[in-house]
Amino acid sequence: MQALTYHGARDVRVESVPDPVILEPDDILLRVTATAICGSDLHLYRGKIPMVHDGDILGHEFMGVVEEAGPAVTRCRKGDRVVIPFTISCGECFFCQLQQFACCETTNDGRGAILNRKELTPPAALFGYSHLYGGVPGGQAEFVRVPKANVGPLVVPGSLGDEQVLFLSDILPTGYQAVINAEVGEGSTVAIFGAGPVGLMAAACCRMLGAERIFMVDHHPYRLDFAAKAYGVIPINFDECDDPAGLIVEQTGYRGVDACIEAVGFEAKGSTTETVLTAVKLEGSSGKALRQCIAATRRGGIVSVAGVYAGFIHGFLFGDAFDKGLTFRMGQTHVQRFMPELLGFIEDGRLAPEIIISHRMKLADAAQGYEMFEEKQDDCRKVVLTP
Secondary structure (H helix, E strand, O other): OEEEEEOOOOOEEEEEOOOOOOOOOOOEEEEEEEEEEOOOHHHHHOOOOOOOOOOOEOOOEEEEEEEEEOOOOOOOOOOOEEEEOOEEOOOOOHHHHOOOHHHOOOOOOOHHHHHOOOOOOOOOEEEOOOHHHOOEOOOOEOEEEEOOOOOOOEEOOOOOOHHHHHHHHOHHHHHHHHHHHOOOOOOOEEEEEOOOHHHHHHHHHHHHOOOOEEEEEEOOHHHHHHHHHHHOOEEEEOOOOOOHHHHHHHOOOOOOEEEEEEOOOOOOOOOHHHHHHHHOOOOOEOOHHHHHHHHHEEEEEEEEEOOOOOOOEOOOOHHHHHHHOOEEEEOOOOHHHHHHHHHHHHHOOOOOHHHHOOEEEEHHHHHHHHHHHHHOHHHOOOEEEEO
């Protein structure tokens, strides 16, 4: 089959690889009909994630048709259209029973040994996201072996097109979890840092749940313009405003917003000090976006972190967070928990996640899609690939 494979920083290629096969009784074999390039795929593309090997198949946002099902599979059957969550969870362990599917302690057998922290259970395995997360081949391919098929795949109705439901695999539940964690409701004021796909999904969910004002901070005018038109956000371009948090506080009666959603992650452009510390491996992440969130949130408010972080952060401003009495919520998304509810919102017309798609390409052109997304060419918001 054809699949998008990793060969080093900024070197991804579509090439022939062996077809996947069913290995366990609860596996399915999926024929991919649509897959997407995620913002977190760019961390891999830039060579920022460890334990990615040459030839690894990338991609964790995908859906398709069940071609074959193992004898123990009861959730779906051959011929079903299904969306696949990016986390692989067993459904039976301590964490899965709490519906904390991203914390599943049975599907990722590699990370504890790699980090020499065997006393800690690793997080759930992820599709196409390095051997830190199980080394499971991803979905930017013609076919995928999907483990734990009685927990992950969601059968979707034929009345909905692939593009309407594809983002149930990751960015829509990720944005929604961030909004739920932020306790957004009728009349809420919210600031979203980052107008990438997750930030846009968060804005859509804030609007659906009745937020009164949504500030959105980014520095790509085309993204901010889209968010303003699609979701009625108040755009703030940090290339034009040195202190977005200060402006947000000023525009909320010097109180701050009820909650901030951080949808940027560890590669936010930080200070010169942070850049130096990161270069010499004394720091794993920039704290600039988090510092802005702390500053923009009112006393007793919530900072909800959807962006990916790693390692140590310089200048976290813990004292300011303590003084304000802030609550922090964060982590990988418990996708399986939210998929059925979000599917209902799509069916009812309350959510239309597909409107963020800006580019549709064939899987054969995936390397070009990565470059376009990375370089923000042609006002690229989201790339969907079809085999």
